[in-house]
Amino acid sequence: MDVLTLNCGSSSVKYQLYRWSEKRILAKGIVERVTIGGSFIKHEVPGRDSVKIQSECPTHKEAIELILKTLTDPEIGVISDVKEVKAVGHRVVHGGEKFNKSVLVTDEALKTFEELQDLAPLHNPPNIMGIRAAMSILPDVPHVAVMDTAWHQTMPEHAFIYALPREWYEKYHIRRYGFHGTSFLYVAKRTAVLLGKNPFETNVVIAHLGNGASIDAVKNGISVDTSMGFTPLEGLVMGTRAGDHDAAIDLYMMERLGLSTKEMNDVLNKKSGVFGITNGKYTDRRDVEVAADEGDHLAQLAIAIETYRLKKYISSYMGVLGRVDAIVFTAGVGEMGPIFREKALDGLENFGVVIDKRKNNISLTRNAETDITGDGSKIKVFVIPTDEELVMTEDTVAIMEGRYDVHTNFTY
Amino acid sequence: MDVLTLNCGSSSVKYQLYRWSEKRILAKGIVERVTIGGSFIKHEVPGRDSVKIQSECPTHKEAIELILKTLTDPEIGVISDVKEVKAVGHRVVHGGEKFNKSVLVTDEALKTFEELQDLAPLHNPPNIMGIRAAMSILPDVPHVAVMDTAWHQTMPEHAFIYALPREWYEKYHIRRYGFHGTSFLYVAKRTAVLLGKNPFETNVVIAHLGNGASIDAVKNGISVDTSMGFTPLEGLVMGTRAGDHDAAIDLYMMERLGLSTKEMNDVLNKKSGVFGITNGKYTDRRDVEVAADEGDHLAQLAIAIETYRLKKYISSYMGVLGRVDAIVFTAGVGEMGPIFREKALDGLENFGVVIDKRKNNISLTRNAETDITGDGSKIKVFVIPTDEELVMTEDTVAIMEGRYDVHTNFTY
Ligand SMILES: Nc1ncnc2c1ncn2[C@@H]1O[C@H](COP(=O)(O)OP(=O)(O)O)[C@@H](O)[C@H]1O
Ligand SMILES: Nc1ncnc2c1ncn2[C@@H]1O[C@H](COP(=O)(O)OP(=O)(O)O)[C@@H](O)[C@H]1O
Numbered sequence: 001m002d003v004l005t006l007n008c009g010s011s012s013v014k015y016q017l018y019r020w021s022e023k024r025i026l027a028k029g030i031v032e033r034v035t036i037g038g039s040f041i042k043h044e045v046p047g048r049d050s051v052k053i054q055s056e057c058p059t060h061k062e063a064i065e066l067i068l069k070t071l072t073d074p075e076i077g078v079i080s081d082v083k084e085v086k087a088v089g090h091r092v093v094h095g096g097e098k099f100n101k102s103v104l105v106t107d108e109a110l111k112t113f114e115e116l117q118d119l120a121p122l123h124n125p126p127n128i129m130g131i132r133a134a135m136s137i138l139p140d141v142p143h144v145a146v147m148d149t150a151w152h153q154t155m156p157e158h159a160f161i162y163a164l165p166r167e168w169y170e171k172y173h174i175r176r177y178g179f180h181g182t183s184f185l186y187v188a189k190r191t192a193v194l195l196g197k198n199p200f201e202t203n204v205v206i207a208h209l210g211n212g213a214s215i216d217a218v219k220n221g222i223s224v225d226t227s228m229g230f231t232p233l234e235g236l237v238m239g240t241r242a243g244d245h246d247a248a249i250d251l252y253m254m255e256r257l258g259l260s261t262k263e264m265n266d267v268l269n270k271k272s273g274v275f276g277i278t279n280g281k282y283t284d285r286r287d288v289e290v291a292a293d294e295g296d297h298l299a300q301l302a303i304a305i306e307t308y309r310l311k312k313y314i315s316s317y318m319g320v321l322g323r324v325d326a327i328v329f330t331a332g333v334g335e336m337g338p339i340f341r342e343k344a345l346d347g348l349e350n351f352g353v354v355i356d357k358r359k360n361n362i363s364l365t366r367n368a369e370t371d372i373t374g375d376g377s378k379i380k381v382f383v384i385p386t387d388e389e390l391v392m393t394e395d396t397v398a399i400m401e402g403r404y405d406v407h408t409n410f411t412y
Numbered sequence: 413m414d415v416l417t418l419n420c421g422s423s424s425v426k427y428q429l430y431r432w433s434e435k436r437i438l439a440k441g442i443v444e445r446v447t448i449g450g451s452f453i454k455h456e457v458p459g460r461d462s463v464k465i466q467s468e469c470p471t472h473k474e475a476i477e478l479i480l481k482t483l484t485d486p487e488i489g490v491i492s493d494v495k496e497v498k499a500v501g502h503r504v505v506h507g508g509e510k511f512n513k514s515v516l517v518t519d520e521a522l523k524t525f526e527e528l529q530d531l532a533p534l535h536n537p538p539n540i541m542g543i544r545a546a547m548s549i550l551p552d553v554p555h556v557a558v559m560d561t562a563w564h565q566t567m568p569e570h571a572f573i574y575a576l577p578r579e580w581y582e583k584y585h586i587r588r589y590g591f592h593g594t595s596f597l598y599v600a601k602r603t604a605v606l607l608g609k610n611p612f613e614t615n616v617v618i619a620h621l622g623n624g625a626s627i628d629a630v631k632n633g634i635s636v637d638t639s640m641g642f643t644p645l646e647g648l649v650m651g652t653r654a655g656d657h658d659a660a661i662d663l664y665m666m667e668r669l670g671l672s673t674k675e676m677n678d679v680l681n682k683k684s685g686v687f688g689i690t691n692g693k694y695t696d697r698r699d700v701e702v703a704a705d706e707g708d709h710l711a712q713l714a715i716a717i718e719t720y721r722l723k724k725y726i727s728s729y730m731g732v733l734g735r736v737d738a739i740v741f742t743a744g745v746g747e748m749g750p751i752f753r754e755k756a757l758d759g760l761e762n763f764g765v766v767i768d769k770r771k772n773n774i775s776l777t778r779n780a781e782t783d784i785t786g787d788g789s790k791i792k793v794f795v796i797p798t799d800e801e802l803v804m805t806e807d808t809v810a811i812m813e814g815r816y817d818v819h820t821n822f823t824y
Binding site: 157158159161162163164165166167168172174176228229230231233234237238241242243244245246247248249250251252253254255256261262264265267268269271272273274276277278279280298301304305306308309311312313314315316317318319320322323324347348349350351 | 659665723
């Protein structure tokens with residue numbers, strides 16, 4: 001059984017085709033510049049050179065058709081017929097309070113996603129467009145939706161309710177939802193495996209540090225708090241997002257600069273974070289590292305702020321958990337940025353956290369799980385490459401096979 | 413030498429007259445409803461019944477005249493002549509980046525406070541009005557300004573710079589300033605005394621929990637981070653302020669409800685916090701406690717959220733400090749709310765924090781310092797009633813006597 005997973009962004013579609021019976025990836029890739037002209041597909045098959053093919057995709061439908069055409073291509077493809085695709089798993093950013101686990105896409109589910117567009121105006125519309133397109137092209141297979149927010153639906157009320165007018169929650173659904181849930185679920189699972197512990201007795205702090213970044217407190221196998229909130233803006237310093245800051249600043253600057261709410265939203269999401277700190281010079285942490293080494297003060301400051309605020313969150317979640325088995329880093333910066341990991345844990349020896357600097361420095365790959373715990377550390381420190389596609393595939397197969405339980409009930 | 417301290421709010425003036433040679437308070441009190449009609453003075457002299465006298469104060473000038481008239485009244489007064497007042501200490505909320513310690517009020521200092529009005533539009537104008545009025549009534553004595561922000565000017569760059577556009581800092585002075593500094597300075601001093609340690613080798617986390625609330629990380633005697641930010645909105649959940657929340661919510665709700673920046677500012681500062689969580693029912697934590705005991709779910713939730721978020725900050729600042737000598741509670745809720753203290757530290761045993769529940773439960777007064785540390789705790793836990801007036805008096809005297817150094821250079 002081959003399972004296709006799709007992740008539709010506003011101008012891109014990521015895909016992966018997975019052969020469940022053999023537990024291996026047949027192919028994966030991305031269609032970029034969808035809807036904006038100059039579209040192309042980048043297609044990767046393990047063991048072969050990757051290929052890039054131009055082909056206009058005015059909508060997500062053409063992008064998905066291009067993916068299927070590529071997958072079945074006699075030369076560069078990996079299957080002979082689209083009929084081999086037995087199910088499709090779709091990433092959906094926002095599941096609101098309605099979904100605490102993955103679901104089979106039905107008309108009713110689609111209607112609910114559409115109602116939730118309000119809460120995730122940038123993310124859900126392309127997700128839904130992708131589902132509709134894929135269903136029209138592959139009408140005879142089950143389609144499953146996997147939500148970023150579902151994993152965090154176990155958070156207790158005192159963690160998800162804001163100190164804002166009660167009516168905003170009751171009438172407008174303003175609360176902490178949290179994101180990156182599929183990644184956290186995967187990493188929480190793998191952590192329990194690496195510890196050789198029952199996942200439901202495992203407490204972990206997981207830092208997902210990509211371009212977007214968030215952190216998760218996992219207690220006895222379930223998410224109890226996370227740093228992203230109603231939207232992905234809250235929490236850690238990110239590539240271009242501000243993360244936590246005094247909200248009164250926004251109102252003050254809107255007045256001073258005469259900005260609209262939309263313009264301010266853009267500044268906070270696209271012109272802040274590392275980009276803001278470095279005066280618009282950098283977003284990618286690799287560039288920041290190089291510039292910092294060369295003495296660029298604002299680049300040094302960006303690293304200092306990002307890692308300082310990460311340390312504050314890690315300490316804070318250690319307090320929330322009481323007992324912590326492991327601290328885990330994942331995603332681009334988490335997997336490949338030793339200096340970020342080192343600085344984020346610097347000075348936490350009194351909390352029982354020590355890393356092995358040598359092991360940390362050589363843990364630079366997206367392909368291997370590494371234990372960077374130092375001598376005498378009471379708490380394990382791991383680097384675990386995330387694999388959201390695998391979770392999407394697993395959930396899809398489990399739903400098809402009628403053995404899908406609550407998403408938290410994982411056995412690995 | 414008698415020193416008068418004044419704290420001018422928008423519609424109130426608090427005062428205290430202190431006899432330096434005898435180290436004792438002669439009188440203190442408050443003029444309420446200044447500028448809004450129905451003004452009265454509440455005057456307290458240790459050992460006597462307090463008195464309340466009606467007297468209209470259309471401006472802060474009349475309020476200060478009323479204070480001086482009351483202090484010199486043959487019946488209820490405590491001095492025979494205003495000439496006994498040898499200096500006046502004034503509270504000023506915002507000192508920007510210009511002031512890292514108290515200063516003698518000169519024309520130049522006044523000009524700077526006026527330039528800073530922009531940063532603290534609600535607080536600085538009445539402070540300045542009060543200074544001008546007091547100087548016209550008592551032109552021959554030195555006037556000293558004591559700033560809430562001064563104490564926090566020792567914060568490192570990575571703690572005070574936000575991940576916002578660099579230009580906002582350089583051009584508009586957007587940064588973390590922090591408030592409640594006079595209180596933190598006092599409590600940090602007293603903590604070192606209680607520990608019998610050199611203040612410059614003392615690490616403390618101080619929670620100032622009044623109607624407004626903030627928390628301070630003190631490392632080797634100086635402030636290195638604090639929860640309030642550009643304005644007092646950021647950080648902990650307060651009586652009516654939201655504290656930390658996803659700033660994207662504000663922009664979203666402004667759109668949905670058609671609110672202006674000013675209206676949103678009002679909601680976040682006056683209709684949120686405990687008031688918001690309880691759907692507008694409570695602000696005072698005493699009322700919240702009673703309602704929670706009677707089973708009111710939103711009151712229980714308000715306590716749960718307030719203390720949970722406080723615990724997160726305490727843990728976070730413990731991580732920042734690395735080694736912590738003491739955790740200290742101060743101000744209304746901190747001094748008189750055992751349940752808040754207990755819940756805020758609950759589950760931090762792994763961090764070496766244990767309180768003595770009995771001692772905690774009987775520590776309910778604003779007049780005594782108590783040690784509520786439990787058996788086996790590695791970290792001391794104290795309740796220390798704050799005394800901002802004393803710091804104002806000390807700074808004023810030290811400046812008059814020409815022995816005022818950096819504000820951090822305290823010897824008690
Ligand atoms: N060697 C490296 N050192 C530090 N950061 C890196 C390194 N390689 C990649 N990154 C960071 O990883 C981020 C992308 O992370 P990733 O998880 O792939 O992204 P996304 O959040 O977009 O899914 C980039 O912003 C880049 O800064
Ligand atoms: N017994 C008590 N238990 C809990 N909270 C209390 C108690 N007494 C007073 N408070 C709280 O103290 C707060 C006022 O603190 P205070 O430091 O005096 O105020 P401010 O911040 O206005 O200077 C009030 O909001 C009230 O909720």
